Structures are given as structure tokens and as C-alpha cells.
Amino acid sequence: MKIRIPYDWKPRHYQLPLWKFLEDGGKRAVAVWHRRAGKDLASINWCVVSALKRPGLYWHLFPTYNQGRKIAWDGMTRDGRKFIDHFPEPLVESKNNTEMRLTLKNGSIYQVVGTDNVDRLIGANPVGVIFSEYSVQDPRAWEYIRPILAENDGWAVFIYTARGRNHGYDLLDMSRKNEKWFSQVLSIEDTKAVSLDAIEDERESGMPEEMIQQEFYCSFDAPLVGSYYGNLMAKALADQRITKVPYDPLLDVHTSWDLGMGDSTSIIFFQHHYNEIRIIDYYENSGEGLAHYAKILREKDYVYGDHIAPHDIKVREMSTGRSRLESARELGIRFRVTPNLRIDDGIEAARTILPRCYFDEDKCSLLIEALRQYRKDFDEKNKTFKDKPLHDWTSHACDAFRYLALGMRNKQDQRMKDLPRLADGDYSILA
Numbered sequence: 001m002k003i004r005i006p007y008d009w010k011p012r013h014y015q016l017p018l019w020k021f022l023e024d025g026g027k028r029a030v031a032v033w034h035r036r037a038g039k040d041l042a043s044i045n046w047c048v049v050s051a052l053k054r055p056g057l058y059w060h061l062f063p064t065y066n067q068g069r070k071i072a073w074d075g076m077t078r079d080g081r082k083f084i085d086h087f088p089e090p091l092v093e094s095k096n097n098t099e100m101r102l103t104l105k106n107g108s109i110y111q112v113v114g115t116d117n118v119d120r121l122i123g124a125n126p127v128g129v130i131f132s133e134y135s136v137q138d139p140r141a142w143e144y145i146r147p148i149l150a151e152n153d154g155w156a157v158f159i160y161t162a163r164g165r166n167h168g169y170d171l172l173d174m175s176r177k178n179e180k181w182f183s184q185v186l187s188i189e190d191t192k193a194v195s196l197d198a199i200e201d202e203r204e205s206g207m208p209e210e211m212i213q214q215e216f217y218c219s220f221d222a223p224l225v226g227s228y229y230g231n232l233m234a235k236a237l238a239d240q241r242i243t244k245v246p247y248d249p250l251l252d253v254h255t256s257w258d259l260g261m262g263d264s265t266s267i268i269f270f271q272h273h274y275n276e277i278r279i280i281d282y283y284e285n286s287g288e289g290l291a292h293y294a295k296i297l298r299e300k301d302y303v304y305g306d307h308i309a310p311h312d313i314k315v316r317e318m319s320t321g322r323s324r325l326e327s328a329r330e331l332g333i334r335f336r337v338t339p340n341l342r343i344d345d346g347i348e349a350a351r352t353i354l355p356r357c358y359f360d361e362d363k364c365s366l367l368i369e370a371l372r373q374y375r376k377d378f379d380e381k382n383k384t385f386k387d388k389p390l391h392d393w394t395s396h397a398c399d400a401f402r403y404l405a406l407g408m409r410n411k412q413d414q415r416m417k418d419l420p421r422l423a424d425g426d427y428s429i430l431a
Helices: 013-023 039-053 065-073 140-152 167-177 196-204 209-217 230-238 290-299 324-330 343-356 365-373 395-418
Strands: 028-033 057-062 092-096 101-104 109-114 126-132 155-160 181-186 253-258 264-273 276-286 304-309 335-337 357-360 376-379 384-389
Touching (some): 013 028, 013 039, 039 155, 065 109, 140 155, 155 167, 167 181, 196 209, 230 343, 253 395, 304 324, 324 335, 343 395, 365 395
Parallel strands (some): 028 181, 057 109, 057 126, 126 155, 253 304
Antiparallel strands (some): 092 101, 101 109, 253 264, 376 384
């Protein structure tokens, strides 16, 4: 049996430059294409070609596992053909729906994976990777995979729409300056693949104008829609508060934690000097117990003050009957616990302190990026924002920052309570 590859598909005219680059042996490509430009389907078909030429592991990475299932594994073309059916059935050995994995008869594997837990990527050896919606993925995913592909001469294709001047913008900027990389930005004005009437329909149905500019016109200058702290982080950059922030040995280092249960744990290291909050360091990891994080604290040459933790640290674990608050105390970490308030209250507290914050641009780069991108969850069906944050890779860092803000506010409130009142009702001056 003869099967023509790509299987019953051919690139659209505007997709040909990328396709030719990859066919000619190109290894790194950035394609910032507008919504509905066929980014994922074109990439899947390139994966089919590659998997048949070179047996190996091929990953299709998405910001979340569920997003990968919806778009790639269960996704369909307009005529009802499933994306994964572009892998010809006679060449498929097995299909695992639970793990979203196709095994071909030549030994190649195509798998849809979420980067919402990047530590799960460690240890595998992919030879081709599609980074879908890279601009809203955890940027550490590429850092983990980059050395693997460099060692095994694998390829990486980054497909996404604009999401402000974040790591997606930086990657595009770099690719434009590197002759070994392919780079292309295509808006609807370039492809004519989406009509202006269709854009107007989106606008009338409630899609924010900023999102239209990002999704269809590839604007990196449009504000990140639904961002909680985007404007405040832009102000921090303009005010040169994202810079080098060295550790001052004359000041205590305080920490603020988001403690994951089988999930990422985040620690922010900061110093407080008069009105300034100096965020000097950041650490995040997953799959580790409290002993690991206690060791991280000991290994850093800091003199510690307060350790701030969320209220649920007091909850007793079923397996041990002890709380993590008690376990931490045995490891030498005495936590001050934040009050149990609504997320909205914590976000407002974080907004209040952000104008006072200085961030070390190197040690806190992941935290900075998370604060820029932390945003409301968007309901695609109803074209409106939900009254809660989107849970993605930014959540752990931003939760730790929220606890930092609540912890500082709670401590200030307590200090005010403890001050003696003067005759006119005013508080005495803080010592």
C-alpha cells in the first residue's frame, strides 16, 4: 500500500515558507500566526512527516493538559476530520486515549502533553517538539527541553499568538536576529484567512478589543487582557524597579510561601526597608517534601526574619495526623499564618504593595513573568471573564505574592493594635 505524506492535506499558501524551512532541515522556528490560521494542524502534519523519517518521541506541548486534549487530541477540522487522523491509520500501531499517545509501527510516538507541571518533562528524550500557545506556556518548558534537542539534533516549532511583551515576544525578537531560526508573523491582513465580518461578529459577541488585536492582528503592544497586575508590572519596569536587587546583610530576609499538595511549592525571598519591599530571590519546585525546602533555606546565606504561609498550613494530614505547620516547626521553620480571606482581597492587597516593590531581574525572572501574566479566566463560550483567576503555571508564584501582601498587611494591622492610643485618638509613632 502506498500512502502519500502529508496524508490528504497540503499547506496553505502562507504556511509554505515554514514548511519549506523545515523540509530543508531547519531546526528552530517561530510562527506567530493569528487565530484560525491552522497553526496546530500544520505542525501535526509536519510531525507525521518527521515521525516517519526518524523514529523517536514527538511532543505536542500545550499550556495545560486539558487544553491539549481539547485542541489537538479531540480537535477537528471544519469538515469533521480529527487532527490526529492525519496520522494514517495503517501506520498506527496503537492509540492510548488516556495518555493522548499514538505509537506508530516504525516505533515513533506522538504525544500531547501539558506544561502545567514542567517537572514531568524531565527524563524524556524527544526529537521533535511543538510548543503550542507558547506565549502563555511556562517558559521553563523550553529551558528544560532545549539541551535535549541540542544534543540529539531535534527540532522545535513555536506556534502562538501575541500576549504582550513577554517571553513569547522575547523569543520572536531573538529569532529575527538569528539566521539559524525561522521567524514569521502573520495577521489576518497577511493571510486573508478570516474575514472582517467574522472579526466584527467576535467583537459584537463580547470579545474584548485588546484580545482581538492580539488574536487576529498579532499585536504585542495590546495589553494582556484580564491581567491583574500587568499595568503595575509595566510601571515597575518603567520606574526601573525591575533591576539588580542585591541582598543587604544588615536586613533580615523574610519569605512568603505557596505550599503545594502534590503540586508546585513557591518561595519568595524579600527584605523590607522603610517603604521599600525588595524581592531578592525566588524558588519553585514540585514533588518535594518540607525537608527539601528547609534545606534550600539553609543553603542560602541569608539571616531570616518572618516566614509567611497560607492559612491551610494548619490543616492536619490524614496520613500523619499532623499539620504541615507542626512539621515545619520541627525543621526549624516557624511560620506566621495569613488570615483566611477571599482571593479578591488578597489580589487587592497585592496591587496595593506592588508600587513599593523592587525585583531582582535575574533571580526573580520567573516570578516577574508570572506577575505579568496572571489573569482572569476567560469563558470562550460566553465571551466574558470569570470572577476568578485562571489556574495555570503563574498561579503558584502569584499565590505566594498574594500571601506576602496579606502577611505584611496583617503584621502592620497587629502593630497598630499594639500601639498605645494618645488622648486625641491617634496612634503613637512607630518605633
